[in-house]
Amino acid sequence: MTNYKKPTLDKDLDKLGYMEDAAGNLSRRLVAPGVALLFIVLSAVIAGATGIGQPGLFVTVAAAAIGAYMALNIGANDVANNVGPAVGSRAMTMTTALVIAAIFESAGALVAGGDVVSTISKGIVDPASVANPGIFTAAMMAALMSSALWINLATWIGAPVSTTHSIVGGVMGAGIAAAGFASVQWGTVGSIAASWVISPLFGGIVAAAFLAFIKNFIVYQDDKLAAARRWVPVLIAVMAGSFTAYLAMKGLSKVIKIGLGEACGLGFVVGLGSWIVARPLVARQSRGLENRNQSLRKLFALPLICSAALLSFAHGANDVANAVGPLAAIVHTAELGDVVDQVSIPLWVMAVGALGISFGLVLFGPRLIDMVGAQITKLNPMRAFCVALSAAITVIIASALGLPVSSTHIAVGAVFGVGFYREWYTENSARRMAYMERKHDTKVKKVRPLKNREEQTRRKLVRRAHFMTIVAAWVVTVPVAAVLSAVLYFLLAPFLAG
Structure with a gap:
């Protein structure tokens, strides 16, 4: 029988197969950057098409490309806080989360994103100090570019950071480079710095408080389902009321002017109606379920999905301004040749921000x-429900107290708060031990002693490495964005401020 096996040919064919696999993997990795680059180019083309015949066309096109890049980075980094807990808890898949977040982010940006923004972001720089149109344009472009680059780097290292703090740092650095330290309103900067501590601390405390309530009044009750039928509708009502007030204050304030009292009153009415509706629904959903924790998780899944959608809507309504605010200011200044305190945002600019985030x-x-x-x-x-609820309630409390907060820091701080509370509760809760003893679970009485510090660290419920990385990124966001923006301003000023 003839042997047709050719070792040399087989080796060559194997090498070709490996090369094809490697090329396929590389091409798949390049799809996302390619689509992103195409979006940036299309944004610049649309800006050029709408600005034909207008002065400052080159500046408008360049600013549109940078604004599109900024919007892409906001979507890559900041939106994770809204849907991450729902995905991590397996209440919905990654694909479902991406679809829901993209739809509601775009809707929030387009419906309630606002038609008027301040050209000097967050009042960081005195407008009189950058009244020259060329200097102002260079400063805004430097701020936008530095913020986008820093957020891109933070995403690459896996650290969720505040896009608002990034743009604030960028505006501050460009303002200092353009007009000196006296141009910066340091009181505003100080209040923003205070939010580094206030936001995650508030978010963590509120989330831990709700988790403590759920554990003590539902999870560690003998009849879990009876406790759930009593308290889950109350928690749903609190969520509905909180998100109504949150959206009224943060998402719809650009459309209808609503004060804190009116928002809270509207939230109370919606919360009461939600409680009335939720009671029979939860009772019906709990029928036939077993008396265990897995059944309780099913009762929280739908409210959690709704909270992710609402958070995405509010985020799109607010944080789209971080991308399109400076862009709209640059476009307005390029067209009119003058710097004013407020500008109208063209529809194409808002579309760049909304689609870029998605x-x-x-x-x-x-x-x-x-x-x-x-x-x-x-x-x-x-x-995850506690994390989402904390984001809405913390913003309301902070607004009532006049405290500046970051939604990114609140959400991540809430995740940390839940984890640290679980560590404490697992080790110290007398109620948990009593419940486990009633269930005759002897495992809690015979815990294997930990042999060394490394093993103790591995068994912590919060990963310390991620904690330190994220906190470090938060601390350096404003100064890094400011330094980078100042450098970019000095590079751009000779071409734009002359």
């Missing part, structure tokens, strides 16, 4: 979603 989320968001939802600490629907 594209950034879909193309690059899964990594940060996984970080927030699964890698910091383990989440289930009940814990």
Whole structure:
């Protein structure tokens, strides 16, 4: 029988197969950057087409490209805080989260994103100090570019950071480079710095408080389902009322002017109506379920999905301004040759921000979603529900007290708060021990002693490495963005401020 096996030919064919696999993997990795680059180019083309015949066309086109890049980075980094807990708790899949977040981010940006923004972001720089149109344009472009670059780097290292703080740092650095330290309103900068501590601390405390309530009044009750039928409708009502007030204050304030009292009153009415509706629904859903924790998780899954959608809507309504605010200011200044305190945002500019956030989320968001939802600490629907609820309630409390907060820091701080509370509760709760003893679970009485510090660290419920990385990124966001913006200003000023 003839042997047709050719060792040399087989080796060559294997090498070709490996090369094809490598080429396929490389091409798949290049799809997301390619689509992102195409979006940036299309944004610049649209800006050029709408600005034909207008002065400052080159500046408008360049600013549109930078604004699109900024919007992509906001979507890649910041949106993870809204849907990450829901994905990490397996209340919904990554694909479902991406679709829901993209739809509601775009809707929030387009419906309630606002038609008027301040050209000097957050009042960081005195407008009189950069009244020259060329200097102002260079400063805004430097601020926008530096913020986008820093957020891109933070996404690459896996750290969710505040896009608002990034743009604030960028504006501050460009303002100092353009007009000196006296141009910066340091009182505003100080209040923003205070939010580094206030936001995550508030978010963590509120989330831990709700988790403590759920554990003590539902999880460690003998009849879990009876406790759930009593308290889950109350928690749903609190969530509905909180998100109504949150959206009224943060999302719809650009459309209808609503004060804190009116928002809270509207939230109370919606919360009461939600409680009336939720009671029979929860009772019907709990029928036939077993008296165990897995059944409780099913009762929290739908409210958690709703909270992710609402958070995405509010985020799109607010943070789209971080991308399109400076862009709109540059476009307005280029067209009119003058600097004013407020500008109207053209529809194409708002569309660049809304679509850019959605594209950034879909193309690059899964990594940060996984970080927030699964890698910091383990989440289930009940814990993730506490994180989402904390984001809405903390913003309302902070607004009532006049405290500046970051939604990014609140959400991540809430995840940390849930994890640290679980560590404490597991080790110290007398109620948990009594419940486990009633269930005759002897495992809690015979815990294997830990042999060394490394093993103790591995068994912590919050991963310390991620904690330190994220906190470090938060601390350096404003100064890094400021320094980078100042450098970029000095590079751009000779071409734009002359």
